[in-house]
Amino acid sequence: MSDTPATTSSTADLHSDSTETLIEVGQRPIREVHADIQAAAQAGHAIVVRDTLSRHNLGVGLPPNCRIRFEGSVGYYCGGLNTGATIQIDRNAGWGLGESMSTGHITVNGYAGMSAGATMSAGTIHIKGDAGPRCGVGMKGGHIIVEGKLGYQSGFMSHGGKIIALGGAGESCADALWEGEVWVAGDIGNLGVDAVITEPTAEQVAEVDAILAPLGLVDSARNWRRIVAGQRLWYFESRDANAWLMI
Amino acid sequence: MCGIAGRILSSSGNVGHDLVELMDAQVHRGADSTGFAVYGPALETGYIVRAMGFDRRQLSADLEDFLAQSREFGADFLSEPSWDESASKHYTVRMTISDPSDLARWTQQVDTLSDRLEVQSLGRSLEIIKDVGGAREVSEKHGVHHMKGSHGLGHARLATESDVRPNASHPFWARPFPDVAIVHNGQITDYYTWRDKLERQGYRFLTYNDSELIAVWVSDQMQQGLTMEQALKKSIRAIDGVFTYMIAQPDSIGFAKDKFAMKPLVVTDINHEISAATEEQAVRRICHDEVDIINYDGPALTGIWSIPGFEQRLAA
Numbered sequence: 001m002s003d004t005p006a007t008t009s010s011t012a013d014l015h016s017d018s019t020e021t022l023i024e025v026g027q028r029p030i031r032e033v034h035a036d037i038q039a040a041a042q043a044g045h046a047i048v049v050r051d052t053l054s055r056h057n058l059g060v061g062l063p064p065n066c067r068i069r070f071e072g073s074v075g076y077y078c079g080g081l082n083t084g085a086t087i088q089i090d091r092n093a094g095w096g097l098g099e100s101m102s103t104g105h106i107t108v109n110g111y112a113g114m115s116a117g118a119t120m121s122a123g124t125i126h127i128k129g130d131a132g133p134r135c136g137v138g139m140k141g142g143h144i145i146v147e148g149k150l151g152y153q154s155g156f157m158s159h160g161g162k163i164i165a166l167g168g169a170g171e172s173c174a175d176a177l178w179e180g181e182v183w184v185a186g187d188i189g190n191l192g193v194d195a196v197i198t199e200p201t202a203e204q205v206a207e208v209d210a211i212l213a214p215l216g217l218v219d220s221a222r223n224w225r226r227i228v229a230g231q232r233l234w235y236f237e238s239r240d241a242n243a244w245l246m247i
Numbered sequence: 248m249c250g251i252a253g254r255i256l257s258s259s260g261n262v263g264h265d266l267v268e269l270m271d272a273q274v275h276r277g278a279d280s281t282g283f284a285v286y287g288p289a290l291e292t293g294y295i296v297r298a299m300g301f302d303r304r305q306l307s308a309d310l311e312d313f314l315a316q317s318r319e320f321g322a323d324f325l326s327e328p329s330w331d332e333s334a335s336k337h338y339t340v341r342m343t344i345s346d347p348s349d350l351a352r353w354t355q356q357v358d359t360l361s362d363r364l365e366v367q368s369l370g371r372s373l374e375i376i377k378d379v380g381g382a383r384e385v386s387e388k389h390g391v392h393h394m395k396g397s398h399g400l401g402h403a404r405l406a407t408e409s410d411v412r413p414n415a416s417h418p419f420w421a422r423p424f425p426d427v428a429i430v431h432n433g434q435i436t437d438y439y440t441w442r443d444k445l446e447r448q449g450y451r452f453l454t455y456n457d458s459e460l461i462a463v464w465v466s467d468q469m470q471q472g473l474t475m476e477q478a479l480k481k482s483i484r485a486i487d488g489v490f491t492y493m494i495a496q497p498d499s500i501g502f503a504k505d506k507f508a509m510k511p512l513v514v515t516d517i518n519h520e521i522s523a524a525t526e527e528q529a530v531r532r533i534c535h536d537e538v539d540i541i542n543y544d545g546p547a548l549t550g551i552w553s554i555p556g557f558e559q560r561l562a563a
Binding site (some may be wrong): 092111113180 | 507526531540543544
């Protein structure tokens, strides 16, 4: 619990090439915290946020070139509407991580709650633990990499981009997918409506490896399943009514 | 959108305070009304009755009629009733009564007064307090933060399906089952189907709130012989809608989540002391440090936490 405002320190340990601003959250009004973060980002400082207490809306709408690290767990919508910031979360993230981000890079060391990367259009979300239900729901583009297990109904109605899960996936995987792709290494609970497993070509695997390479996650021994839309839901046909009712 | 919370202590303590904190942290999820179910020290005989009257000017007459009807079942006041001294038109009253000869019939009888005085909970230890307003407001009005006990539930309501009235908020008592309370986040879509079935079995509902139905549904299943675990699992298949609900009894709190994984539940378990809430930031009010969080995010989940020391208390 702290009322300490932002402090600027010259002994940067995260980014030794620049000044670092330390911001305490505690029970302070989130608008104040947000104003501190925006001011530090405008000044070009690297930012460390402490005592986050899983609070909501931390680091929403961050500008390009902002570098920010949250030392604890964060609540809902962290990194939402990101326009190019590099965000690191040391523990877990709540609902709607990076929702609607248009570019940037988010790393979560732990678990990411429901709907991570919902409707994102570009950029990268890297989740080192498991991801909750409906990861990448309605995403339009960009990449979500989950080192652990992908939650229930992930990729739901995804329009574009790639979700790449290295530790398997839960039930209803890639449900009602549109033009997005869900790549899974490991076991899949079961497939969602109109989700189809395809054998990836060498070129397609190379594309995924190129996404994983900067993260140090390439492993040529993986047995990939590439899941795409069966396209039965793209146009309504009365014979498919049962499939529609399952959504 | 509603917010729910549950709290279990390793021994009787400031459970009222903790529930108020859990609900204050979630006040943005539903600020129209807040309620608490607290399991305090259990009476060996007799019941604690929490009730709400809708016209403070009629308070004396309401209580006289309530007592007269209770006496038909051999039940009398064990202590002087106490009520809130606020300026609101409605009032809340706490009574203790000796055991009625037939609890189900007593409930039906006193419920004939429900347009004036509505019984909101009955139990050896359960007390339900609810009112319009946020957690702090309700707590200050009714002294919830001073209440001692072993466990309890909290609820912040954003009314979507029925009126904003002080008696329509959660938790709900599983009328007429003593010491059973529920909080619920979600909507039941086959509400009228189930209500109709349960009413034909003789159950009565005092609101059109779908959560009141779940409390009675689960209790009815258990009366028909299911364990709580079996009843919770069955509810996921039997009840249509999106829900995360928690149901409390003297010996345990159970939860169930719908098959679509729509509503979250976040839990910490520190040496069998449980904090459960819709949002993680609420349980961090109780566990300020970084703790291991259990996210019950998946579909069709159930669980039961037992109350530490409950067996010993029964034996004592």
